[in-house]
Amino acid sequence: MTQSLKAKEGKITQEIKTVAEAEQFDVQKLKELIADGKVVIPANPNHKNLKPCGIGKDLKIKINANIGTSPEDFEIEKELQKLEVCEKYGADAIMDLSIGGAPSSPCKGGDLDKFRQLILEKTSLPVGTVPIYQAFAESGGYIDFNIDTFLKVLQKHAEDGVDFVTIHSGITQASISLIEKRVTGVASRGGSFLVKWMKHHNQENPLLVHFDKILDVLLEYDVTISLGDGLRPGSLHDAGDEAQMAELKKLGELVLVSREKGVQAMVEGPGHVPFDQIPEQIRIAKEVCHGAPFYVLGPLVTDIAAGYDHIAGAIGGTLAAQCGADFLCYLTPAEHLRLPTLEDVREGIIASKIAAHAADIARKIPKVRERDDEMSRARKALDWSKQHSLCLDPEKFKKYRGEAKNKSDACSMCGDWCAMKDL
Ligand code: SF4
Known part of the structure; x- marks a missing residue:
């Protein structure tokens, strides 16, 4: 039974107690927020050494750090070192964004399983994944992808103990017709896989058509769904356009479907957004998605900060969090350029921690x-x-x-002055 279903029955689970204690938050109120879907605790019982973490309304802002291999850079050891950096510098959650090789590559999925299992074994932080990456790799590309492969991969992730998964069920045939006017088209990796499939087969999004089957798996293992924004803006030009808003509306509907079933749900958001548009974007997202915890991927407030995108993201993330976003996905200085190094990960986490902390001060979280x-x-x-x-x-x-x-008692900025x- 999920944290949500237990909270709806009035039960205060050990996970709820742990989060309430860590946040110095009223335990009854926390239980009610979980029952209402305003807070989630991603906590798969199969993730044995997990320290539960709460994300959502009135709690401290949390930050996520992404690690994971790419087809060009498949060094598991290096990624595990990044995991240590994430823990050392205070990430609240980890996402394994490893992708398999291209159809010609020998790496199509086996190593992905091993790496995910190692992460889950080593970390006590909640772990998230994007199962469609592995499902596409195991299908040998987008053309032969099908829902059975996806459900098989999802089942493996859930059994291994993954605590939350990004699922891009909000893209529809109607919304992809709206991307024509965009500068950056589809910026999400998972979103682009799906849109290619949908265009090639001229069929509706299989992750939407079979949403009930996806929820069945998530329900069984209490995996929190992170409703992915496959059509998030990848540029300031595309921010707040019809495609983004059409997908957001669908995600809001899916929040209610997930809650009805008892699956904990959060929603992913932009992306690239001009600074002045952030408050309204967050207000709309919270309203349309019925107050579900909102997980922003930035937002980046300028498109020209390559090499410094952790700063562009921290500026947007601070305002977004002050306006109601609950969970910040870090960006590293390597964003848009290459797979991050250990130093990039460290800098990305610190930038994100500053954003989260500054927002918590502005939100007047007690004692922060x-x-x-x-x-x-x-x-x-x-x-x-x-x-x-x-x-x-x-x-x-x-x-x-x-x-x-x-080396006097002052510093070398002013010395004796x-x-x-x-x-
Ligand atoms: S006042 Fe100047 S010298 Fe003193 S600590 Fe600050 S920067 Fe350093």
Whole structure:
């Protein structure tokens, strides 16, 4: 039975207790928010060492970090090192976005299973996947893909203990006819696979047609559905267009279908959005999706920050979170350029943590600003060891402080003119 069904029966599960304690949140209220679908706890009982984490209304903003292999870069060890970085720097969830090889590649799925199982074994963070990547790889490309292959892959992910899955059921034949006017067409990887299939076969989205079968699997293992935005804008030009809004409307309908069945549901959002449009986009998404937890992939507030997209995403993510988004997917400096390195992952997580924390301060989450005030007191006292212990990235603090020429009690910015010393 899922967390949602148990909460609807009035039960306070161990997972609800753990989240309430971690958030210092009223446990009865949390149970009600879960019963109403406003909060989810992605917690597959088969993920044995999981530390449950709550995502949604009135809770602290959570951040997700993506790891995973690509067909050009299939080094499992390197990705497992990234997992360690994610845990060390405070990601709240992990997504394994590994994709298999092209039809000619020997890697079509077997290694994907092994890697996913290793992640689940090693991490206590909730783990998400996008099963359509593996389903397309195992089909040898999009033409021979079918729903049976997808359900088989989904079943494997659920049995292994995956806690949440992205499912792009909101794309329809009607909505793909609306992408013609776009600059960047379909920016989502899973979305592009599906749109190619739908165009080639001239059929409706199989993940929508067979949505009930997908929910059956998710229900059995309490896997949270993350309703994917396959038509999210991949550029400022496309933000808020008809295709995005048509898909959002469908996702809102699917939230209700999922809740009715007892499957926990959240919704994925943009993408690339001009800064001034973010508040309205979040307001609409929350309304159309009946208050479901909203998981934003950025939003990036400019298209020209290549090499710095973690900053463009953190700016958008801060505002989105202040306006009601609940879950931020990190971006790394490598976004749009290549598979991230360990250092890219570290920087992406820190940028996202800053966004989430800044939004929590603005949302006046109780006690969340205490660490900032302590930091300010340590700054005033020129207490460098305390500052080191309080900052988000102690390693960078140590490196930069160590590089200062002047090793006096001030720093090398002003030296003897240090303003903190006197007044
Ligand atoms: S030297 Fe300047 S920058 Fe450094 S701590 Fe003092 S006031 Fe701040």
